[in-house]
Amino acid sequence: MLTGEDKKLLQQTWGKLGGAEEEVGADALWRMFHSYPPTKTYFPHFDMSQGSDQVRGHGKKVMAALSNAVKNLDNLSQALSELSNLHAYNLRVDPVNFKFLSQCLQVTLATRLGKEYSPEVHSAVDKFMSAVASVLAEKYR
Amino acid sequence: MVNWTAEEKQLVTTLWGRVNVDECGAEALARLLVAYPWTQRFFVSFGNMSSPTAVLGNPMVRAHGKKVLTSFGEAVRNMDSVKKCFAQLSKLHCEKLHVDPENFRLLGDVLVVVLASHFGKEFTPACQAAWQKLVRVVAHALAHEYH
Numbered sequence A: 001m002l003t004g005e006d007k008k009l010l011q012q013t014w015g016k017l018g019g020a021e022e023e024v025g026a027d028a029l030w031r032m033f034h035s036y037p038p039t040k041t042y043f044p045h046f047d048m049s050q051g052s053d054q055v056r057g058h059g060k061k062v063m064a065a066l067s068n069a070v071k072n073l074d075n076l077s078q079a080l081s082e083l084s085n086l087h088a089y090n091l092r093v094d095p096v097n098f099k100f101l102s103q104c105l106q107v108t109l110a111t112r113l114g115k116e117y118s119p120e121v122h123s124a125v126d127k128f129m130s131a132v133a134s135v136l137a138e139k140y141r
Numbered sequence B: 001m002v003n004w005t006a007e008e009k010q011l012v013t014t015l016w017g018r019v020n021v022d023e024c025g026a027e028a029l030a031r032l033l034v035a036y037p038w039t040q041r042f043f044v045s046f047g048n049m050s051s052p053t054a055v056l057g058n059p060m061v062r063a064h065g066k067k068v069l070t071s072f073g074e075a076v077r078n079m080d081s082v083k084k085c086f087a088q089l090s091k092l093h094c095e096k097l098h099v100d101p102e103n104f105r106l107l108g109d110v111l112v113v114v115l116a117s118h119f120g121k122e123f124t125p126a127c128q129a130a131w132q133k134l135v136r137v138v139a140h141a142l143a144h145e146y147h
Helices: A004-015 A021-035 A037-042 A053-071 A073-079 A081-091 A096-116 A119-137 B006-017 B021-035 B037-046 B052-057 B059-077 B079-085 B087-095 B102-122 B125-143
Strands: none
Touching: A004 A053, A004 A073, A004 A119, A021 A037, A021 A053, A021 A096, A021 B125, A037 A096, A053 A073, A053 A119, A073 A081, A073 A119, A081 A119, A096 A119, A096 B102, A096 B125, A119 B021, A119 B052, B006 B059, B006 B125, B021 B037, B021 B052, B021 B059, B021 B102, B037 B059, B037 B102, B052 B059, B059 B079, B059 B102, B059 B125, B079 B087, B079 B125, B087 B125, B102 B125
């Protein structure tokens, strides 16, 4: 799965975000709601207007979890164990939606990093998000 | 029939007008082959694709990427009749090339990421949404004549 090179690229990429995690998370979520409207069905209680505090807050939360995962690439299952339980027993988000978030995170990172978002980085992030999705859906059945 | 709002059409065509088809096409295909290496199965005759550098510099990859994106331009020019526009290409991809339509979705998503990296902040959520819709429509049209 994730090679040594992938892990290095991931850590470097996250390093380049320079504390803008909240913004990145919010942007990715917002893009997801826009491009994949059915994803909004999981947030009927949210204010979905532009600049919504709830969307920003949730984006920050999601990004914090992903950043934590990037710090624990050798043990994703353990690092994401609580979230895995939450998604399996509580949230029960259909796993197809993880791919939509992955695509939107890729787009957000690409808009920010431009040429630096090389094919190798794209590959590493895609593999990482795939691994995260796998762990989150692990206990679904 | 796909329903496009005036805004969606404008977002697509305006951006397309600024796309360097040769460069973007080459980059999108190369990125697909690097990020999803199993897609290389369709291009065994292209020669050296042993590393990301090899793929990016491969002249056959670049040429084919340009061809694919040029063809994509037809969809932009015919947004109201993409299925009709790509009917022949769909048959070709099914009967001669034997390409799993999942690959069209993958390439579409990769193209969106390439556009994002080129246009940065200008690739707004609304712009992305219009383009995700277009790539989805194109993928669907290319799969439509499969049997």
